Amino acid sequence: MLSADWTSPAADRPIDATVALPGSKSLTNRFLVLAARAGGVSRLRAPLRSRDTLLMAEALRRLGAHVEDVDGDDWLVTPGEISGEASIDCGLAGTVMRFVPPLAAMARGAVHFDGDPHARTRPMGPALAALRTLGVDIDDDGRGALPFTIRGTGRVRGGSVTIDASASSQFISALLLSGAHYDDGVTIHHDGKPVPSQPHIEMTVEALRDAGADVDDSDANTWRVEPGPLNPLDVQVEPDLSNAAPFLAAALVTKGRVTVPGWPQHTTQAGDDIRDVLDEMGADVHLARDGLTVSAPDGFSGVDLDLHDASELTPVVAALAALAEGPTIIRGVAHIRGHETDRLAALAQELGALGADVTETEDGLHIIPRPLSPTVFHTYADHRMVMAGALIGLAVPGVVIEDPGTVAKTLPTFTRLWADMLGERAAEGRSA
Numbered sequence: 001m002l003s004a005d006w007t008s009p010a011a012d013r014p015i016d017a018t019v020a021l022p023g024s025k026s027l028t029n030r031f032l033v034l035a036a037r038a039g040g041v042s043r044l045r046a047p048l049r050s051r052d053t054l055l056m057a058e059a060l061r062r063l064g065a066h067v068e069d070v071d072g073d074d075w076l077v078t079p080g081e082i083s084g085e086a087s088i089d090c091g092l093a094g095t096v097m098r099f100v101p102p103l104a105a106m107a108r109g110a111v112h113f114d115g116d117p118h119a120r121t122r123p124m125g126p127a128l129a130a131l132r133t134l135g136v137d138i139d140d141d142g143r144g145a146l147p148f149t150i151r152g153t154g155r156v157r158g159g160s161v162t163i164d165a166s167a168s169s170q171f172i173s174a175l176l177l178s179g180a181h182y183d184d185g186v187t188i189h190h191d192g193k194p195v196p197s198q199p200h201i202e203m204t205v206e207a208l209r210d211a212g213a214d215v216d217d218s219d220a221n222t223w224r225v226e227p228g229p230l231n232p233l234d235v236q237v238e239p240d241l242s243n244a245a246p247f248l249a250a251a252l253v254t255k256g257r258v259t260v261p262g263w264p265q266h267t268t269q270a271g272d273d274i275r276d277v278l279d280e281m282g283a284d285v286h287l288a289r290d291g292l293t294v295s296a297p298d299g300f301s302g303v304d305l306d307l308h309d310a311s312e313l314t315p316v317v318a319a320l321a322a323l324a325e326g327p328t329i330i331r332g333v334a335h336i337r338g339h340e341t342d343r344l345a346a347l348a349q350e351l352g353a354l355g356a357d358v359t360e361t362e363d364g365l366h367i368i369p370r371p372l373s374p375t376v377f378h379t380y381a382d383h384r385m386v387m388a389g390a391l392i393g394l395a396v397p398g399v400v401i402e403d404p405g406t407v408a409k410t411l412p413t414f415t416r417l418w419a420d421m422l423g424e425r426a427a428e429g430r431s432a
């Protein structure tokens, strides 16, 4: 069911705000998967609690792990024997539909996977083919997509596999995250157009090494995980830097200033690239010990960008481009047609409906800013479309966001944080 429409607030003055973001989806879901088969109890400190991570926690519980809330904010994960005869709801989460099957392959018995209607169109074919090569028995309807059933025998042979991961880096991360538990470990060769979202693979490799795995990523397009036990984790989850993007972008749109505390000095999160993007657009971007501050007193301009490594930033950057001075070209993101929705088509349609001149290319968008008029901004069950629409709404009073609740995929508190950033709650409090 769709949530009620939301008229996103316009900004009547430059924003000057500090916005603390919850934890990273990508880190939380990697840590959960690693913890579910580690050699002891793991603690995740301040993990993200959103639809994608709650689905991941529930998937792991159904496979026999215990994931418990402790001390308010943390998760304790106790591994269990991987059990079969389970049914997993992937929602629309790429991380659940890609990371859990290689783990479920070690169950004794059948594990059935399905998800939201659109999840059934997201690419899975190369991931299923790779698992079969590694010795896993899978029933599907031949479309290379959800739903499917994995018929585990309690162990996976593993070994060497060649995969075309040009549709998603998650195919590689998924095999790496479980490969240490396979009899022969796993060696993955990518063969195809360049793999997108490379920082996400680096994140996987770093998380595995932190858990004691022996990983070789020294050759391009080849990754090897040796078989062996993983250590339990005790990890602090960094704030989600991709979810920080719309808030930082709000500083540009309103010629204001936004600080995100806790911005890591070193990170593998692809969202860190937002610093370079905003800098190129003309913002002042300052990373200090206490956080990242972005300000843009003099406005901002369009850019020519390759977002292949940080493609999840595309919706917010495209919205920003529609409000910039001069045209923007976004390249290198053909694969985001397979994200939560066909993001290139959705952005061209919705920014176009507002009045922007947007052309879809084979691998991106050309955006020429024009005067925009308010309209209903459709979100296609895509959390990042909600964020993109809200950004436009700052500058175009009266933009109505359809189904804002879909933002709960990664940031259930988005509309509250957005209002807080604009000072609305303070204003409401005064008038009450």
Ligand SMILES: O=C(O)C1=C[C@@H](OP(=O)(O)O)[C@@H](O)[C@H](O)C1
Pocket: 025, 026, 027, 094, 095, 167, 168, 169, 170, 173, 196, 197, 200, 311, 312, 335
């Ligand atoms: O591994 C991950 O956590 C992710 C990898 C990327 O997927 P793609 O490689 O499919 O773009 C990214 O876009 C997604 O939001 C999260």
Ligand SMILES: C=C(OP(=O)(O)O)C(=O)O
Pocket: 092, 093, 094, 095, 312, 339, 340, 384, 410
């Ligand atoms: C592409 C995204 O998510 P997923 O993990 O479902 O692929 C995203 O968060 O932008």
